Amino acid sequence: MYQPAGVTTSSDFPIPSDMKAWVLGGPDELVLRNKPTPVPGRAEVLVRIDAVAICATDLQVIHSGSPASIQGGLPFNKNFTPGHEYMGTVAALGPHVDEYAIGERVSVEIHAGCGQCKRCRQGMYTSCINYGRPEKGHRANGFTTDGGFAEYAINHINTLARVPDSMSDAEATLVVTAGTSMYGLTELGGLVAGESVVVIGPGPIGLLAVAVAKALGACPVILTGTRPKRLALGRELGADRVINVAEENAVEVVKQLTGGVGADYVVECAGTEATVNQAIHMANRGGKVCLAAFPHDPVTTDIAHLVRNNIYLYGIRGEGRSATHRAMALMAEKRFDAAKIHTHTFPLSDLPTALRYARERVEDAIKVVVTTRQVNELARVAAE
């Protein structure tokens, strides 16, 4: 049985000393293994994972290693468990933890900073100077420390957000994605109501950026893309106007819709050279471009246009400044329905199929969720 010294457990939540976890071998090689159930330390809890959403970044990590990094190198053959968009139930408490109780449903954010470096002291823990150094207290679950494709994971209490009873497990996994969009628009961007926002690329982050922008009072909210079904979903989530770039010149249409000047914010979620350049030409003078995608190759950009027009360009990695808490508040209030982007559910034991659905967009998959619960149970909860 699992009963580490100093850790609080409950007979309501019996915890095995070993758990099932998917482990990354070589590139594209995942193996379901037994691992010791991890032990929470100070200010940490053990989360029983109930549902995990698959992110494009997981696919990238499993295939090419980056942007995950274990012991300063690629994460292959290091007994590493990926997965970062999960939710679950608090199953055990580290020493002296009284902020959460066993049995509470929580969703998580990825990053816990070291808490002692300059950036952490500024609240910018996603830019922790000790990134990738767990011995300093830094964690980025699914990137530098073990993640969610497992039965249990360790989370710092600062990375938890309570899930209301009315929210399904699957929807709760989407808080990370919504929180990332929110961080880019509000904490880093400074968005206030009435400002104009263009989102490039209707993937999960782009679609929820539309939803968050609309919920925060942005006007107009414009979404660009190529797939009609995704653009239609963008409309349902709050886009005032969608632009199919195969049919219209996105930069010209944005200019027309914004009185000829361009948008206050452009959130670039496609990650190609063409879309980065569209983004800077859609932004108005003094406007801001948030880079939320990872381009695969170096990008050539019209820097002179940025300089001449005082355009701010900034990258985001993840969901800092507790943006997940604010995203959770909007979702709990049903200000938008993030669950619209959840399309498929598989058992955790069938992760390879789930990854294939996400990678190949089988049956128009958007967010694919794996669960340790009965799939029909998850569906039932979601339907309630």
Ligand SMILES: [Zn+2]
């Ligand atoms: Zn993600």
Ligand SMILES: [Zn+2]
């Ligand atoms: Zn730090």
